Amino acid sequence: MTESVRDAATVILVRDPAGRPSVLMGQRGNGAVFMPSKFVFPGGAVDPGDAHVPMARPLNGLCAARLKAGPEAPAPATLAATAIRELWEETGQVLGSPRQWRRTPPDGWAGFAGTGHLPSPQPLRFVFRAITPPGRPRRFDARFFLADAAHLATDPDDFSAASDELAHLAWVPIAEARELDLPFITAVVLAEVAARLPALDPPESVPFFRNDDEQSLFLRLGGARP
Known part of the structure; x- marks a missing residue:
């Protein structure tokens, strides 16, 4: 029986990328079905x-062009919206x-709209x-987005409006984040981001770990920039 794979999006926010960079992370509950007790970036599945x-x-x-992955994939704007909502x-x-x-606002967006x-x-x-x-x-097809925390419209140290999910x-600090209890893929993404800082522009190509029932492949999406 083929397992269902849900589309998802994750946000890696970087603070002070050209100085002493740090990333926003939280810990999942120890009773969570998916990745219990692990430290992760904010993210989750696409909602209608x-x-x-x-x-x-x-x-x-x-980035939008590279996110297009076939007729059944969510639109790039949908994936970006998921990242922002999560x-x-x-x-x-x-x-x-x-x-x-x-x-x-559509379901799930009333709180954001209220800001x-x-x-x-x-x-x-x-x-x-x-x-x-x-x-x-649970299985997810996760797209990871990177952004400078300087673009936030809110106080980056104020988490009073957060849910209790994380x-x-x-x-x-990125050097300390590597010592946390991270999921394997989070550690890989963190290393990729750390190696590129202070650059926050789109990469030459996007790494893609594609795991299916037959094999695991490491691919590159999008090739070189035009």
Whole structure:
């Protein structure tokens, strides 16, 4: 029986990328079905409402082109919306521009809309993609986005609006983050990001760990920039 794989998006926020860079992370609960007790970046699965969210500014064009992965894949804007919504839900941080919504927000977006912002994916950079290997309790096709925390519309140290999904939310220096109890793929992504800093522009190509029932492949998406 083929396991269901859900589309997902994750945000890697970097603070002070040219100085002493740190990343925003939290710890999943020890009773969580997926990756219990692990330290992770904010992220989660695509919700239906994510496809119907107005954007203040569009996603970077090169990143959008690389996110297109077949007729059944979510639209690039949908994946970017998921990343922004999950960041808001799990940390209380807003990646958006001050603007009022002209229509009722879709399911899952009322809280974000209540902050008086429209989501703005323009700072996001698509830097990694990975599919959870077979045999796990849940499987995700996760797209990882990188962004400078300077683009946040909120106080980066204020987590008062966060849900309780992630505990111990903190800006962790990258060197110290490597010592945490990380999922394998989180450690790989962290190493990729650390090797590129202070650069936050789209990479020459996007690493893709594709795990399916037959084999695990390490691919590159998008090739060189035009």
